């Protein structure tokens with residue numbers, strides 16, 4: 001597996017070779033080899049060379065090097081200005097309408113428009129790297145993506161290393177119902193979030209492998225019991241990613257320390273000393289959503305559980321977007337970051353990529369590096385580097401499809417035309433075939449209208465243009481409505 005990329009002026013070119021399967025990418029779009037090589041030649045003429053496998057991959061092609069159909073962008077300074085990292089800017093509504101005009105034929109219905117575009121863009125996002133990434137899931141950290149608009153480095157931007165029960169006083173308060181009576185165990189915040197290293201060493205038996213519960217791109221996770229008997233999860237940064245992780249960990253710590261919601265994993269403490277970065281969070285005992293979808297935890301998730309998990313995740317994200325002290329954008333919503341309790345309530349975990357949203361209420365986005373996981377990444381954010389809460393909505397849409405179908409965002413074992421879940425869903429949806437898409441492991445017969453509403457919602461969330469996506473709050477409200485209809489049907493029998 002080889003991935004290379006380079007930013008040449010305002011153009012971002014990338015190449016990946018996975019077991020001989022080559023993928024070419026220019027400015028966020030998947031390209032044919034010939035068109036890619038043409039672009040490469042024109043960049044080389046301008047002294048921006050791309051070496052090794054990428055260059056040799058183009059050799060032997062008989063190229064007509066006229067630049068008339070070059071996919072490269074000419075306005076270098078303009079683009080660079082726009083993607084200035086960490087700056088905030090007003091949303092140019094003109095931009096949005098332009099994108100709409102480009103992407104959406106007037107004659108198509110919103111869903112159709114969204115779906116087609118989303119499918120297309122997702123193919124770009126997913127097919128580019130996933131074939132390799134999914135295979136290597138835990139062996140390498142590269143399921144997580146980072147794309148820096150400013151980088152002139154010839155190393156891939158896809159080289160990321162890795163990867164109290166207060167309900168907000170808001171209209172989102174959930175009326176008591178049997179399914180929501182669950183309260184996770186009361187967790188006391190540690191007296192000081194700064195633990196000392198010896199406390200942690202004691203709690204983890206000096207990071208004993210027997211206490212290891214998981215491994216992510218950023219580090220290893222241990223289960224531990226603190227001196228006061230409290231059971232916690234401790235994430236220990238891998239040393240090789242240490243320098244890079246400094247900011248990630250401090251961002252996670254700062255953000256987590258402020259939030260308190262039953263659908264978000266709580267920060268209890270951290271250690272930031274010498275050569276150690278450790279994050280101590282509440283321990284969530286029942287594995288990840290992905291493990292449950294893969295039936296690695298014994299039981300198959302039934303429809304009601306899937307619906308409740310979707311609602312829990314939507315609650316957690318709505319809290320981050322609307323009710324936290326500062327708006328927080330998670331940026332890495334995915335099934336392996338959803339942890340489940342014993343009573344199958346869901347909690348969103350892993351705030352390593354989280355960012356505070358635009359501080360000024362007049363601002364609609366922040367311009368920043370692209371970070372997230374391939375397959376869940378908002379295509380508009382990838383293209384423009386503009387981050388908004390709608391990027392989480394996009395990832396939630398992909399997650400909802402995952403929950404309904406059981407499929408990963410990209411399913412490598414499926415035939416080529418079924419591989420990208422969003423595209424496959426959209427095709428089936430247009431054929432009116434929602435029942436066929438439901439996870440075959442789930443044996444219940446769920447009312448077609450309910451399924452249709454859920455797939456419609458997921459496709460809307462995964463619209464290619466953020467203005468076509470609902471807010472998380474609207475998603476929650478729609479999910480409540482769907483749940484009410486579902487429960488009515490169940491009561492009627």
Ligand SMILES: Nc1ncnc2c1ncn2[C@@H]1O[C@H](COP(=O)(O)OP(=O)(O)OP(=O)(O)O)[C@@H](O)[C@H]1O
Nearest residue numbers: 162163213214215216217221233282283284336350
């Ligand atoms: N608070 C927690 N409670 C219980 N288990 C946890 C907790 N946090 C993480 N884990 C376990 O550790 C595993 C690794 O978590 P981690 O967040 O490091 O990686 P990831 O999200 O799977 O991958 P990446 O960080 O690369 O995206 C999880 O899949 C989960 O099984």
